[in-house]
Amino acid sequence: MSSSDTLPNRTRIPLLRFPQLVRNEVFAFWDIFEIYEFSLLSKVTKSISKNMKKRNTSMSLEPFGEDHQVTLSSKDEDGGTLYQFSKCPSIEPSDQLLNESYDYHPISTENSVKTFGSLVEHIQDVFAPETNHVIFDNSSYRQVGEEELKSYLNWFNNNKKLGKIQNLYVDIKVPGFKVFLENWRVDVGMMDARFNESEVCTVDFKVDRLVVSDRAKWLDFNVLRRFDCCEIATENTFSNQDMHLLLKDWKEGKSNRRARLLWLGMGERAKWKKILEGLDAALRDLRTVRRSFRFNNNKELWDFHGGFDITRIDGKVATVGYCYFQVTDEDDPIEPYMLEEYDRISRVWNSVDNDEEEEIEDVIVVPEGVLNEYNTEQGYIESQKRQRKEGRRDFIMIVW
Structure with a gap:
């Protein structure tokens, strides 16, 4: 009710003259708007409103x-x-x-x-x-x-x-x-x-x-x-050179010191030799190295399999890799396509050739039970190839 409203044939109640205990009983029934209106009447009522017991x-x-x-x-x-x-x-x-x-x-x-x-x-x-x-x-x-x-x-x-x-x-x-x-x-x-x-x-x-x-x-x-x-999720078009500079600055303690999770979209396929050049990165085995991390303000828990570890000058360790090929829900098994990608990355990483393959041709095996009148073999293969191509532009960094 507005402070300017009046009720005819009613006696005004001298609320402020009541004992404190009585006033508190009255105030306990007031909602937010009633307290707000009361606080506007004078400096005294505003002071009383501030000191009321409120939710x-x-x-x-x-x-x-x-x-x-x-x-x-x-x-x-x-x-x-x-x-x-x-x-x-x-x-x-x-x-x-x-x-x-x-x-x-x-x-x-x-x-x-x-x-x-x-x-x-x-x-x-x-x-x-x-x-x-x-x-x-x-x-x-x-x-x-x-x-x-x-x-x-x-x-x-x-x-x-x-x-x-x-x-x-x-x-x-x-x-x-x-x-x-x-x-x-x-x-x-x-x-x-x-x-x-x-x-x-x-x-x-x-x-x-x-x-x-x-x-x-x-x-x-x-x-x-x-x-x-601390956390980023964006579908941008960063380059391999961008990612290299980001990790180089992080390793040297120049930027992103608070980072816990960076999930960044790239405009090209991640080429790890270019991204990690000169950063003393170590490739971890996807089959044996599984680490759990929380994100989204600690509301979600995922597992990170394998990845490249790099160490900051203060000893802090970060792991980088593909979200699509290396991250699962907690305790979920590793999928075959994740193992295939790890084997490819390991082969390239350990080769003496500094250049990565110009193009990757994925071989898709159609599992039993996935095809029906709406999902044809050709449609399934094209969908899987598209997901893997996009997955190779899906950069993620976790700081432990």
């Missing part, structure tokens, strides 16, 4: 959101509740919002970085939430100009209470995406970048986990060095 909350921010810009999430015995705040020209919510399953709180004010910042800072003061998600997405609502975008980025960069952003989602069209990358300064836990067409640019923030869909033109090794990621 722990996390905050998500979407500055360019059409329907809401700030969301508080709280968990309880029945699950969780979303409390969504929206700046809008009218205090009356739209029919669409009224039909949503979450609680909605319209705030009658202009939509600007000043009002957005004031709302977030007030919520931070009262509820002290952890900043869980920040979403920059103007792909479907309205186009945001460069100066407006910079004003929001400047606010985020200077709001120290936000701390490290746990999850950052960015889907802004050119040229806004480049403006974002060049002006954002807050370190990020996980960054999910959905726009790929932006040109290469400079960045000045760190990212623990980077997820990039498809092939991102803006993501080169200078950007990766600055991000200093």
Whole structure:
């Protein structure tokens, strides 16, 4: 209920004159919005609101959101509740919002970085939430100009209470995406970048986990060095020379010192003699060397079979190889095609010839039981050849 609403024929209750224990009993029944409204009445009520016993909350921010810009999430015995705040020209919510399953709180004010910042800072003061998600997405609502975008980025960069952003989602069209990358300064836990067409640019923030869909033109090794990621997953088109420089810098302790898992797409087949030249790499036997590793914020566990080990100047060991040919789910058996590829790699690695084969012709054996009216022999063979060709461009690096 808004603080300006009045109830006819009702006696006002002098809540602030009640004993503390009585007030606490009343406050215990209030939800997020009621506490928020109470905190707006005066400096005294804001101070009381800050000291109330409240549920722990996390905050998500979407500055360019059409329907809401700030969301508080709280968990309880029945699950969780979303409390969504929206700046809008009218205090009356739209029919669409009224039909949503979450609680909605319209705030009658202009939509600007000043009002957005004031709302977030007030919520931070009262509820002290952890900043869980920040979403920059103007792909479907309205186009945001460069100066407006910079004003929001400047606010985020200077709001120290936000701390490290746990999850950052960015889907802004050119040229806004480049403006974002060049002006954002807050370190990020996980960054999910959905726009790929932006040109290469400079960045000045760190990212623990980077997820990039498809092939991102803006993501080169200078950007990766600055991000200093713990985990990366991207389908880019890096070259053998790129990979060599990346591993050389890592071995010398010049970049990617925090790396735990780098899963990088290549634009050509990985040629290990070129990639590992001068790095004192040791090939491990795929049949006998199996090591487990966790990724995706420790949520998943996989096994790495064989691979090339290289050692950093401080003694840290990394293993590189193909994800497709060397990684399985935990305790899964090694497949025949993985053994075939290992034998080929071992033969080339141990040969005196520095050149690798120009072309690889895979011989596909069709197992029993895989063919049917939808999966023909020719279709199966072509599919397997395509997967193996793509698998040889699937670079992975694990740091133990």
